[in-house]
Amino acid sequence: MTDISRHVPFPAADVPQWDFSTDVAVIGFGATGACAAIEAADAGAKVMLFERNSGSGGASGLSGGEIYIGGNGGTDAQIAAGFSDTTEDFAAYLKAAGGACADKAKCDLYATEALNHFGWLKAQGVPYRGNFLPGKHIEPTDDSTLIWSGSEAAAPFCDIAKPAPRGHVIQHMGWGGGRPLVDILEASARAKGVDVVTDARAVALVRDGAKIVGVVVRIDNQTRFVKADKGVVLATGGFVFNEDMRRKYCPETFRLSDPIGDKDDGVGIELGLGAGGDAIHMEQFFTTCPWTMPESHACGVFVNAQGARFINEDCYHGRVSRCAVDQPGGKVYLLLDNAHFVQPMDFARITIAGTGDSWDEVEAELELPKGTLSATMAVYNEHAREGRDPLFGKRPPILTPLDQGPFVALELNFQSSYFSFFTLGGLRTSTAGEVLDRAGAAIPGLFAAGRCTSGLPAWGHGYSSGLSLADCTFFGRQAGRAAAG
Amino acid sequence: MTDISRHVPFPAADVPQWDFSTDVAVIGFGATGACAAIEAADAGAKVMLFERNSGSGGASGLSGGEIYIGGNGGTDAQIAAGFSDTTEDFAAYLKAAGGACADKAKCDLYATEALNHFGWLKAQGVPYRGNFLPGKHIEPTDDSTLIWSGSEAAAPFCDIAKPAPRGHVIQHMGWGGGRPLVDILEASARAKGVDVVTDARAVALVRDGAKIVGVVVRIDNQTRFVKADKGVVLATGGFVFNEDMRRKYCPETFRLSDPIGDKDDGVGIELGLGAGGDAIHMEQFFTTCPWTMPESHACGVFVNAQGARFINEDCYHGRVSRCAVDQPGGKVYLLLDNAHFVQPMDFARITIAGTGDSWDEVEAELELPKGTLSATMAVYNEHAREGRDPLFGKRPPILTPLDQGPFVALELNFQSSYFSFFTLGGLRTSTAGEVLDRAGAAIPGLFAAGRCTSGLPAWGHGYSSGLSLADCTFFGRQAGRAAAG
Numbered sequence: 001m002t003d004i005s006r007h008v009p010f011p012a013a014d015v016p017q018w019d020f021s022t023d024v025a026v027i028g029f030g031a032t033g034a035c036a037a038i039e040a041a042d043a044g045a046k047v048m049l050f051e052r053n054s055g056s057g058g059a060s061g062l063s064g065g066e067i068y069i070g071g072n073g074g075t076d077a078q079i080a081a082g083f084s085d086t087t088e089d090f091a092a093y094l095k096a097a098g099g100a101c102a103d104k105a106k107c108d109l110y111a112t113e114a115l116n117h118f119g120w121l122k123a124q125g126v127p128y129r130g131n132f133l134p135g136k137h138i139e140p141t142d143d144s145t146l147i148w149s150g151s152e153a154a155a156p157f158c159d160i161a162k163p164a165p166r167g168h169v170i171q172h173m174g175w176g177g178g179r180p181l182v183d184i185l186e187a188s189a190r191a192k193g194v195d196v197v198t199d200a201r202a203v204a205l206v207r208d209g210a211k212i213v214g215v216v217v218r219i220d221n222q223t224r225f226v227k228a229d230k231g232v233v234l235a236t237g238g239f240v241f242n243e244d245m246r247r248k249y250c251p252e253t254f255r256l257s258d259p260i261g262d263k264d265d266g267v268g269i270e271l272g273l274g275a276g277g278d279a280i281h282m283e284q285f286f287t288t289c290p291w292t293m294p295e296s297h298a299c300g301v302f303v304n305a306q307g308a309r310f311i312n313e314d315c316y317h318g319r320v321s322r323c324a325v326d327q328p329g330g331k332v333y334l335l336l337d338n339a340h341f342v343q344p345m346d347f348a349r350i351t352i353a354g355t356g357d358s359w360d361e362v363e364a365e366l367e368l369p370k371g372t373l374s375a376t377m378a379v380y381n382e383h384a385r386e387g388r389d390p391l392f393g394k395r396p397p398i399l400t401p402l403d404q405g406p407f408v409a410l411e412l413n414f415q416s417s418y419f420s421f422f423t424l425g426g427l428r429t430s431t432a433g434e435v436l437d438r439a440g441a442a443i444p445g446l447f448a449a450g451r452c453t454s455g456l457p458a459w460g461h462g463y464s465s466g467l468s469l470a471d472c473t474f475f476g477r478q479a480g481r482a483a484a485g
Numbered sequence: 486m487t488d489i490s491r492h493v494p495f496p497a498a499d500v501p502q503w504d505f506s507t508d509v510a511v512i513g514f515g516a517t518g519a520c521a522a523i524e525a526a527d528a529g530a531k532v533m534l535f536e537r538n539s540g541s542g543g544a545s546g547l548s549g550g551e552i553y554i555g556g557n558g559g560t561d562a563q564i565a566a567g568f569s570d571t572t573e574d575f576a577a578y579l580k581a582a583g584g585a586c587a588d589k590a591k592c593d594l595y596a597t598e599a600l601n602h603f604g605w606l607k608a609q610g611v612p613y614r615g616n617f618l619p620g621k622h623i624e625p626t627d628d629s630t631l632i633w634s635g636s637e638a639a640a641p642f643c644d645i646a647k648p649a650p651r652g653h654v655i656q657h658m659g660w661g662g663g664r665p666l667v668d669i670l671e672a673s674a675r676a677k678g679v680d681v682v683t684d685a686r687a688v689a690l691v692r693d694g695a696k697i698v699g700v701v702v703r704i705d706n707q708t709r710f711v712k713a714d715k716g717v718v719l720a721t722g723g724f725v726f727n728e729d730m731r732r733k734y735c736p737e738t739f740r741l742s743d744p745i746g747d748k749d750d751g752v753g754i755e756l757g758l759g760a761g762g763d764a765i766h767m768e769q770f771f772t773t774c775p776w777t778m779p780e781s782h783a784c785g786v787f788v789n790a791q792g793a794r795f796i797n798e799d800c801y802h803g804r805v806s807r808c809a810v811d812q813p814g815g816k817v818y819l820l821l822d823n824a825h826f827v828q829p830m831d832f833a834r835i836t837i838a839g840t841g842d843s844w845d846e847v848e849a850e851l852e853l854p855k856g857t858l859s860a861t862m863a864v865y866n867e868h869a870r871e872g873r874d875p876l877f878g879k880r881p882p883i884l885t886p887l888d889q890g891p892f893v894a895l896e897l898n899f900q901s902s903y904f905s906f907f908t909l910g911g912l913r914t915s916t917a918g919e920v921l922d923r924a925g926a927a928i929p930g931l932f933a934a935g936r937c938t939s940g941l942p943a944w945g946h947g948y949s950s951g952l953s954l955a956d957c958t959f960f961g962r963q964a965g966r967a968a969a970g
Binding site for chain 2: 005007008099100101248249251252254255270273274276278280281282283306307308309310311326328369370371372375378379382383390391392428437438439
């Protein structure tokens with residue numbers, strides 16, 4: 001029998017029999033796959049969804065359920081809290097957050113459509129309390145809706161786009177809103193007649209001439225052939241749990257210890273590449289160490305192992321963390337005064353590296369040369385007292401002098417502290433979710449969205465919470481609609 | 486007629502007629518292609534070499550003709566200068582220079598074989614004077630052989646492998662030894678009967694089943710089909726002149742202005758990808774701004790736009806430059822005292838940003854906050870006077886106090902200064918030069934070497950002069966021999 005490989009599409013002519021037949025086959029039942037399935041069903045297509053696990057979830061189900069939304073004047077939650085948000089500002093922020101990797105067409109489309117998308121999410125049944133929670137939060141610990149979830153109010157982003165909070169979190173008490181988010185999307189998909197097949201792992205695409213016409217799945221240790229007359233949607237997530245792929249495409253992540261996701265083995269990327277697709281920005285990854293918890297720590301100052309600052313610490317915790325792991329020496333220090341220090345969360349594995357009644361004493365305890373950390377903090381404090389940060393543009397109120405001892409230096413160690421990470425690179429797709437080949441043409445019958453593609457969260461240094469789920473849900477819908485059409 | 490595309494191999498069954506027939510077809514006539522052709526001819530194969538330009542050269546012909554060689558006790562030039570160099574030290578350096586991107590099997594093989602390779606180069610007629618030129622040189626300005634061409638004597642490399650100079654330069658007065666190097670290799674290839682076809686641009690591979698059996702070239706505006714019974718060797722260089730590829734795979738390079746190479750448009754990478762190959766480490770690039778010229782500038786201290794040091798400045802100029810462009814603020818400053826300052830070379834477009842009789846004055850002239858650059862230099866000088874650099878491990882004799890004014894700060898601006906760059910990512914190949922597919926298997930009939938592959942110079946931050954030509958010439962030979970066999 002013809003080999004079955006994720007790297008080469010299986011020839012349709014060699015399919016012994018079609019075990020399933022549908023219009024649209026969606027692979028993966030995280031938020032991306034759910035949204036693709038819903039849209040495809042709404043467009044009148046017969047939809048089958050194949051998920052390797054025994055139920056829905058994927059990385060989305062492990063997330064906070066936060067979605068980055070704004071533009072068109074602002075969402076109800078933004079407006080109720082007194083924020084306005086133009087589409088232009090929203091698009092400009094998305095492009096800045098994507099840096100050199102930004103897909104400008106995706107940024108523009110999403111900025112234009114995000115408000116409609118928010119309405120669509122609500123129409124699926126996703127509840128939002130509608131309130132704004134001020135401050136610096138990784139996720140709300142209550143059931144609040146709107147939080148500052150990126151670097152909007154921090155340099156240089158605040159000079160590129162008028163700041164507004166855009167992280168919209170499902171109404172759900174505490175962390176972990178991703179699970180109920182996917183549950184609601186699953187219920188919607190099932191209500192629309194999507195045929196869900198779990199414990200079904202995609203192992204190959206099926207191609208007839210230039211067109212992808214189906215997918216090969218393994219169910220109960222059997223090979224099954226799925227005919228998909230209109231298209232296949234890849235929604236399988238990134239490759240953070242595929243060490244071979246990380247070694248080839250994203251080896252910098254081996255300096256960190258805590259991949260997060262749900263079996264994200266890059267299968268969709270490899271299936272797409274095998275079909276002639278293009279994988280881009282494969283070296284990009286998100287990482288964060290939860291250093292803003294407790295929240296008072298957000299007022300801390302970071303120095304690298306040489307005692308120098310490297311970032312305006314008021315930007316997004318993930319941006320600070322990503323810049324931190326660029327620093328030489330394997331670790332960075334978060335400097336705090338007694339007024340702001342609280343014992344860090346155990347799970348962060350952040351340790352106390354030094355203390356002192358003066359920054360000179362802390363410097364000595366860290367065995368840093370005299371005149372390094374202490375000079376850094378003297379410059380910082382002198383200007384912070386005037387509400388300025390001439391070096392990095394950190395802004396009040398997070399900009400706070402740290403000049404009343406005792407002081408502490410917390411160590412964030414790239415190997416031993418909790419630096420969670422996941423990959424951002426993936427298939428190149430059109431705004432409609434078509435998988436593009438290396439010449440830029442759509443591969444007939446093949447669609448993809450979410451973290452098996454490179455999308456809105458394109459650049460690790462510019463990541464903001466909610467960007468990935470925004471990308472997954474919106475471009476998942478795009479892919480599902482395009483596949484059905 | 487079937488479409489001819491660099492992205493999809495042309496089906497052998499659709500070839501209207503074979504215009505040329507050979508055992509091995511080599512694409513590209515830089516050092517890689519020349520070495521592949523020579524080895525294939527030596528193995529008894531009929532070899533045709535196709536070059537898009539009107540003559541040999543490629544990026545190799547624009548280079549300094551320097552090749553990184555060592556191990557097995559040392560070359561004649563190393564030994565004559567009093568250096569020993571074990572294979573273990575050489576391999577350890579190569580791996581450190583490749584960082585997380587290192588192909589350890591290639592490093593080990595090359596470390597073992599480099600001395601034999603040096604003999605082979607000499608046997609082709611490449612002359613070496615055999616002497617050692619001490620000091621810090623980008624290329625010798627005379628016809629010397631051996632120079633320190635990497636970060637061997639600098640931290641952390643000097644703690645990983647016993648330092649030895651390994652840059653071996655062809656005997657040639659002044660810069661530009663790459664041109665005579667390629668001329669000699671060309672003469673050797675022609676003497677061995679290699680059939681060179683110039684003004685012949687490869688546009689597609691030809692595939693018969695799973696095997697690459699030929700190549701499609703454009704000659705005099707005509708499409709010509711080349712049958713290659715034993716194999717095709719891609720030796721087409723990187724993709725620094727393909728802006729679409731840079732945007733997709735290496736967008737960080739758009740911050741720099743001076744790509745170097747010779748029409749390197751990535752065609753070999755795209756041909757290989759189309760045949761099922763795998764492109765890895767595509768985000769990696771070499772860059773350097775020639776800040777060590779004049780040589781006294783090598784004793785300078787770098788600070789970023791925030792006045793902080795970021796590197797031990799005694800490492801390779803390209804490593805310093807690559808780390809420089811990671812710094813925030815779009816520029817870095819090279820700090821010098823009057824004793825070491827000479828007007829920079831015009832072509833470097835390095836400007837004088839500030840001067841002063843004290844570092845405080847320089848700091849003020851650069852409009853840096855008081856206590857930044859001046860504190861950096863106070864710490865630096867205090868320890869440099871003791872022969873130490875506790876922050877970055879810079880070593881004497883390059884480690885020099887800069888405490889006798891007047892002083893100057895030179896600006897290296899990422900956009901406006903001369904930061905030359907070229908790409909390092911490319912096809913994944915075996916040590917034998919076989920192009921590997923994404924599952925790691927060799928693609929029958931397809932071979933590649935040089936900068937259309939990811940090889941010894943895998944990591945921009947660890948680049949050392951001579952690594953690329955070492956990779957091109959040695960693994961070019963490997964690919965040629967494998968193709969012929």
